[in-house]
Each structure stands twice: as C-alpha cells, then as structure tokens.
Amino acid sequence: MYVAGHRGLVGSAIARHIEARGEQEWIGQTRAELDLLDRDAVFDFVKATKPDSIVVAAAKVGGIKANSTYPVEFLTENVQLQSNLMDAAHAADVPRLLFLGSSCIYPKFAEQPIREDSLLTGPLEPTNDAYAIAKIAGIRLADGYRSQYGRDWISAMPTNIYGPGDNFDLETSHVLPALIHRFHMAKVSGAKSVTLWGTGSALREFLHADDLAEASLFLLDSYHEPGPINVGFGEEIAIRDLAGIIAEVVGFEGEIEWDSSKPDGTPRKILDSSRVRALGWEPRVQLRDGIRHAYEWFLAG
Numbered sequence: 001m002y003v004a005g006h007r008g009l010v011g012s013a014i015a016r017h018i019e020a021r022g023e024q025e026w027i028g029q030t031r032a033e034l035d036l037l038d039r040d041a042v043f044d045f046v047k048a049t050k051p052d053s054i055v056v057a058a059a060k061v062g063g064i065k066a067n068s069t070y071p072v073e074f075l076t077e078n079v080q081l082q083s084n085l086m087d088a089a090h091a092a093d094v095p096r097l098l099f100l101g102s103s104c105i106y107p108k109f110a111e112q113p114i115r116e117d118s119l120l121t122g123p124l125e126p127t128n129d130a131y132a133i134a135k136i137a138g139i140r141l142a143d144g145y146r147s148q149y150g151r152d153w154i155s156a157m158p159t160n161i162y163g164p165g166d167n168f169d170l171e172t173s174h175v176l177p178a179l180i181h182r183f184h185m186a187k188v189s190g191a192k193s194v195t196l197w198g199t200g201s202a203l204r205e206f207l208h209a210d211d212l213a214e215a216s217l218f219l220l221d222s223y224h225e226p227g228p229i230n231v232g233f234g235e236e237i238a239i240r241d242l243a244g245i246i247a248e249v250v251g252f253e254g255e256i257e258w259d260s261s262k263p264d265g266t267p268r269k270i271l272d273s274s275r276v277r278a279l280g281w282e283p284r285v286q287l288r289d290g291i292r293h294a295y296e297w298f299l300a301g
C-alpha cells in the first residue's frame, strides 16, 4: 500500500496500523522525495512501485485563517495533488484507492447529525469553501473513475481528528491541540487563569487518529460504494467540557475563564456515522485516553 502523506497526523497513524496488523507492506515518500504537485514524478513513482492500493492522506490542510487568506493554494494544490495521484493510479491500474476528505464538504446549515446525502444541498461555510470544493472535486473524481472505468475506489469523510503527530502551533492548530498547548504553557508558567474564546457551549466531535486509521483499513477491506462515507466518534462534547478534561490531563489547576465577546462558531457539528457503524466499525479510543496519548506525544516532541 502507498500511503501518500505518511508523515501527517492521519497518514502516520495509518502507517502505524498497517505495521501493527503485520499483513501488508506499505511505502511512503516525504515531500522532498516526491512533491505530489509534480505530475510527471507522481506518475513515474506510482508506475515504478505499482502498489495494490493507495491512501490519499496528503493534502494542504490549515485552520480558518490560513484557509481564508490563501484560497488559491487551498483549491489548486489540493485539486492538483489528488488528481495527480488518482490519474497516476489509473494509469498504473491500481485496484483500490481511499480518498480522505473532510466534514467541511457539507453545507454550513446541514441538518445535524450530518448525513452523507446532505452533500451539495446548500451553501458551504465561506471561510474554507475553496478547500471544501477541492475535496468535493476529489470525491467526484474517485466516483468518475468508478463509473467510467470501473475502478473500485472509495472516499471517507472524517470528523475532527486529533492524536500524536498533530499540529500544536498556537497560530495554526485546531481547537483540541491548541487547548493542550495553552493549558501546558499555563501550567509551566504557573498562570492563575486561562481565558478561552466564546462561551464554551459549542458542541463538537473528536476522533482519535488511531480510530480513523482502523476505519480506513476497514473500509479498504470491505467497502465498495461511490460517494462519501462519514467516519466520526458518534458523540459530541461541549468545548467547555473538553477544556475541563484537557486541563485535568495536563495538570493545570487554575481557573478557566470564557470571553463571551468572542465567537463560538457554529453551535453544533457532528457527523452521522451510522453507515460505517452498520458495516461493523466502531471507535475504540475514549476522549480522555486519547487526549493523554496526544499530550504525551506533545511532551516528547
């Protein structure tokens, strides 16, 4: 199996799981070894290695600020790298391919929990619509290869992912690693309080990267349908409660204050993952254990 993006949060978890299962070899290339925007190089690599399957876990990924500042790069780089990989996989006759998208492909006001059939039923969240449109194009391309050329390729849409290998940069990280970093800094500096944005009432869903890795291998083994399939934890948590758990895991004993003049974001966002669950996959990593795991990685890094 070729894991494109094997040094990222998701790709590294998939590589670890392939090794743990011990049934299959995997290959990966760093960006220095293979720039996925270099179409000829991607074709040469896939043709030379002829993997039995490819996971597209490489993408240009970022937070709201990066997405809204650089829509051109988020659109063009993602469309290019996923098209290069899929076109090269087709040219080399690769039988299985898993394309990883994101829950931001769904309409901003989709009914919650978000079902797969809400795709393209309403306007997208404007702050990351360029990224979302690239991901929707990726799903359509995998489906096109299925209908036009009979390729048994699939697309999975994960919820918010966290775990070892995450981005903990305070400027660019997602909420969970950012909270780990902030509470850690507050503990180390002996701060009496930490002030967080919003009221803490927004509800979000978080899945450990190890669970997504298992789901990815499970889907590659057993799923053969077009269109996106959601992969979520299935339970939501208020940001206030998440902050409480992270403070406990990190050992921050000061006050948590909420700046309600700042936005909460969308009040609720959770995927309906009943389809993948009905097939037999379910997450195993409980949030507190997963956060401990991520914090250990952060401390070791």
Ligand SMILES: NC(=O)c1ccc[n+]([C@@H]2O[C@H](COP(=O)([O-])OP(=O)(O)OC[C@H]3O[C@@H](n4cnc5c(N)ncnc54)[C@H](OP(=O)(O)O)[C@@H]3O)[C@@H](O)[C@H]2O)c1
Residues within 6 Å of the ligand: 004, 005, 006, 007, 008, 009, 010, 011, 030, 031, 034, 035, 036, 037, 056, 057, 058, 059, 060, 061, 081, 100, 101, 102, 103, 157, 158, 159, 160, 161, 162, 174
């Ligand atoms: N993290 C989440 O919460 C989340 C949630 C839902 C879906 N996903 C999806 O899961 C996939 C992986 O996300 P992630 O969080 O693992 O991202 P990540 O940690 O940023 O990893 C992405 C990987 O892609 C590589 N890459 C990007 N552009 C490349 C290029 N031109 N050539 C070669 N390699 C390139 C990066 O290499 P460098 O390290 O060299 O940049 C990195 O290793 C994405 O499709 C994302 O949409 C993630």
